[in-house]
Amino acid sequence: MNKKQPAGKRKTLPGKKRTTTTRRSNRLTRDDMQALATLDRLLEEDRRIEQKYNLPFRSPRQVATTVHCCTHCQKDIALLIFGDFAKDAAGLEAYARLTADLIQRTALPAYVIAPPSNPGDLDGPALLLKVYPSQEESYFITPPEWEELIRMLSDEHCQQQ
Numbered sequence: 001m002n003k004k005q006p007a008g009k010r011k012t013l014p015g016k017k018r019t020t021t022t023r024r025s026n027r028l029t030r031d032d033m034q035a036l037a038t039l040d041r042l043l044e045e046d047r048r049i050e051q052k053y054n055l056p057f058r059s060p061r062q063v064a065t066t067v068h069c070c071t072h073c074q075k076d077i078a079l080l081i082f083g084d085f086a087k088d089a090a091g092l093e094a095y096a097r098l099t100a101d102l103i104q105r106t107a108l109p110a111y112v113i114a115p116p117s118n119p120g121d122l123d124g125p126a127l128l129l130k131v132y133p134s135q136e137e138s139y140f141i142t143p144p145e146w147e148e149l150i151r152m153l154s155d156e157h158c159q160q161q
């Protein structure tokens with residue numbers, strides 16, 4: 001086996017005194033304490049968000065969204081929100097609560113989508129919930145079916161049916 005020294009690891013040379021920069025103490029340094037305090041604040045903020053929006057999963061630090069354009073006139077026609085931690089319709093609804101401000105601001109038909117039901121099959125079906133302007137029943141949709149939905153919404157948008 002090829003043993004590599006990890007970068008940054010100090011080697012004590014023979015006859016040379018061990019340098020004091022080598023950390024041997026398990027006591028927390030000031031930086032450690034600061035990092036812990038920061039982590040504490042982040043976790044507190046997470047809990048606050050989880051409670052505020054009644055999330056059935058841990059608070060996502062970021063929520064990915066995409067805006068889809070009309071295939072005819074390129075105007076924005078739909079907002080898609082990625083509910084990465086959602087496992088069911090209740091989880092998708094939680095994402096809708098979490099992104100309610102954005103949904104209102106965007107004022108486009110908005111959908112929340114869960115990760116693919118089978119994580120190994122990215123082209124497989126994923127649970128989709130339309131949440132704006134009115135909430136509909138959730139259903140499973142595959143990426144090609146989503147593309148089809150965008151085409152349909154585009155036709156409706158530009159009245160090319």
Ligand SMILES: [Zn+2]
Nearest residue numbers: 070073157158
């Ligand atoms: Zn259009």
